[in-house]
Amino acid sequence: MGLDWSTPSHGPIQQDRGAISAPVKAGLKDSNHNSEPLPRCILLDIEGTTTPITFVADVLFPYARDNVGKHLSATYDTEDTQEDIKLLRSQVEDDLAQGIDGAVSIPPNDAGKDAVIAALVANVEAMIRADRKITALKQLQGHIWRTGFQNNELKGEFYNDVPEALQSWHSLGIKIYIYSSGSRLAQRLIFGNTKSGDLRKYLSGFFDTNVGNKRETSSYIQISESLGVDNPSEILFLTDVVQEAVAAKAAGLKAMISVRPGNAPLPENHGFKTINSFLEI
Numbered sequence: 001m002g003l004d005w006s007t008p009s010h011g012p013i014q015q016d017r018g019a020i021s022a023p024v025k026a027g028l029k030d031s032n033h034n035s036e037p038l039p040r041c042i043l044l045d046i047e048g049t050t051t052p053i054t055f056v057a058d059v060l061f062p063y064a065r066d067n068v069g070k071h072l073s074a075t076y077d078t079e080d081t082q083e084d085i086k087l088l089r090s091q092v093e094d095d096l097a098q099g100i101d102g103a104v105s106i107p108p109n110d111a112g113k114d115a116v117i118a119a120l121v122a123n124v125e126a127m128i129r130a131d132r133k134i135t136a137l138k139q140l141q142g143h144i145w146r147t148g149f150q151n152n153e154l155k156g157e158f159y160n161d162v163p164e165a166l167q168s169w170h171s172l173g174i175k176i177y178i179y180s181s182g183s184r185l186a187q188r189l190i191f192g193n194t195k196s197g198d199l200r201k202y203l204s205g206f207f208d209t210n211v212g213n214k215r216e217t218s219s220y221i222q223i224s225e226s227l228g229v230d231n232p233s234e235i236l237f238l239t240d241v242v243q244e245a246v247a248a249k250a251a252g253l254k255a256m257i258s259v260r261p262g263n264a265p266l267p268e269n270h271g272f273k274t275i276n277s278f279l280e281i
Ligand SMILES: CSCCC(=O)C(=O)COP(=O)(O)O
Pocket: 045, 046, 047, 048, 056, 060, 133, 138, 179, 180, 181, 182, 183, 186, 187, 190, 214
């Protein structure tokens, strides 16, 4: 299967391709096998793309929910946790102003640690239940998961084709980046601790909601500017969410939809190429 490019590649991509001498692995096709060029960069979503939704929904989120109180209590005075609390306070103020379901007011610090933590836990539980992709929640979750990965209670889960594809793309000189709602810390933890070892060696960078929401075109413009490509079409974005693909396409990126077991059904006529495995690229 070839990539569905509509724009020609530019100099740096051709130079990368020219440097390839090893046999093409993992189903990847270079310009000798396929009239369409390989991308210069591949930008990957995590949940539903590299990693089963069930791992996030049934392992990571419950771990964060079950440990939030304990984590906040044990780390209350640390810089990370005080920063997390500041972000959560600000998010909850906005949520209360907008009447978001489950938001409860957080008392001031002089009400005491226990009262503050109880309100934080109630808010965080509601945010996790609603699967909100907000920086305040994602940053805290990353800090909670860090303990789980350090204790070997958590291990990153990936579809079988992912390590092989990452290795092949990397060996072809394609730069691989991650863009997930999960924090950059969480991304590094997941890719750094897998049954296939540390996959971070194949990755060139990580982006999270600090560049913006994944359904906003401006986020992809910011990412392509950060990557320094001549043309955003040199970046291929893989995701399971059509609205994310639409936003990336509007920023000039190429986009394909990852179809994995357990993903949400896709709307009809979404117009994007779909893949069931990274080895199809
Ligand atoms: C960094 S792994 C944790 C995933 C997560 O928290 C999440 O919300 C998944 O979002 P994605 O953008 O990867 O679909």
